[in-house]
Amino acid sequence: MSENNISVKNLCKSFDGFTLNNISLQVPKGRIVGFIGENGAGKSTTINLLLNELKRDSGTIEILGTDTLNSSVKKEIGVVFDECNFHDFFTAQNVAKIFSGVYPTWDNSLFTLYMKKLNIPFSKPISSFSKGMKMKLSIICAMAHRPKLLILDEATTGLDPVVRDEILEMFLDFIQDEEHSIFFSSHIISDIEKIADYVILIHQGKIVFEEEKDTLIYQYGIIRCEKKQFADIQPEDYIISRKTNVSMECLVRDKEAARRKYKNVVVDSASLEEIMLFYIKGGSTK
Numbered sequence: 001m002s003e004n005n006i007s008v009k010n011l012c013k014s015f016d017g018f019t020l021n022n023i024s025l026q027v028p029k030g031r032i033v034g035f036i037g038e039n040g041a042g043k044s045t046t047i048n049l050l051l052n053e054l055k056r057d058s059g060t061i062e063i064l065g066t067d068t069l070n071s072s073v074k075k076e077i078g079v080v081f082d083e084c085n086f087h088d089f090f091t092a093q094n095v096a097k098i099f100s101g102v103y104p105t106w107d108n109s110l111f112t113l114y115m116k117k118l119n120i121p122f123s124k125p126i127s128s129f130s131k132g133m134k135m136k137l138s139i140i141c142a143m144a145h146r147p148k149l150l151i152l153d154e155a156t157t158g159l160d161p162v163v164r165d166e167i168l169e170m171f172l173d174f175i176q177d178e179e180h181s182i183f184f185s186s187h188i189i190s191d192i193e194k195i196a197d198y199v200i201l202i203h204q205g206k207i208v209f210e211e212e213k214d215t216l217i218y219q220y221g222i223i224r225c226e227k228k229q230f231a232d233i234q235p236e237d238y239i240i241s242r243k244t245n246v247s248m249e250c251l252v253r254d255k256e257a258a259r260r261k262y263k264n265v266v267v268d269s270a271s272l273e274e275i276m277l278f279y280i281k282g283g284s285t286k
C-alpha cells in the first residue's frame, strides 16, 4: 500500500505564455501539505490537473492509490475552491439533501455539528450569505461526506482570523487517524505555518522546494551583515543572497551552523514568509 494519498511525477502542462514544468510532489497519509507561491505561479493549474479538470501534457498522477480518477474515487475527495458554486436560491438544508443523494458516505449529524460550530443558518437562502458564510458552507459540505482526502484551493480566503482558526482546527482533527490528508493552497502564510507538516513552494511553474515545515521554521535562518563582511561568507554556506540598501542578507539552511562559523554577523530566524520572499524576489543564487 502506498504511503501517499497523492503522488505526482514529472507533471507538465503548457498554456500560451505559461508552462507548468515537470512538477513532482507527494502528499503523505496523515499529513497536511501547504502549497504556496505568488499569483500565477501554477497552484490552481496543478490542482485542476490533479482533479482531472484539465488534461495534462505528460507526467503521472496517483490519487488514493489509483491513477484512474473515476467517479467513485472522486467521491472520496473533498474539494473546495475559492468561490462557492451553490445556487443562490438554495438553503444549506437543500444543499445537504442534494449531497446526501450524491455521496453514500454523507454524514448528516457531522454536517449539523459543523453548521452549528461555524454558526451557519440552515434555512436562509444562500443569496443572503456573506462571502465568508459561503466559504464556510463549502468547507462544511466538503468535509461532511467524510472524504479521505481534502484538496483546497484558497479555501480560507475571505474568512476572518477567528473563523480561520476554527476551520484549521477542523482540518487538524480530520488528519488525526493518520490515513486522511490535506493538500492546501493558500496565500495566507500564517495558516500554512499553523497547520502544514510539509510546505511546497512553486514559482513560475516550477517547484522550488518541498520541505518539512519544522525544518524551514526551526533550521533556516538569515545572515545579516555589512557588505564588506559578506566577502568572508562562503558561497556553499548560503542558498541565496540579496542586497538591501545598507547591508547584505543571506538565506541559510542551518542557522546554528552559521552562528557557530560566523561569529561577527547576526543570524536571525527566518519566517516562512521571509523564506518564500527570498526565493521569489530572489537575489543571487551564486
Ligand SMILES: Nc1ncnc2c1ncn2[C@@H]1O[C@H](COP(=O)(O)OP(=O)(O)OP(=O)(O)O)[C@@H](O)[C@H]1O
Pocket (backbone or CB within 6 Å): 015, 016, 017, 018, 037, 038, 039, 040, 041, 042, 043, 044, 045, 046
Ligand atoms: N485555461 C487556461 N488557459 C490559458 N492560460 C491559463 C489557463 N489556466 C491558467 N492559465 C495561466 O497559467 C498561469 C498559472 O495560473 P494559476 O491559476 O495556476 O496560478 P495560481 O498560482 O493559482 O495563481 P493565483 O494565486 O493568482 O490563484 C497563469 O499565467 C494563467 O494565466
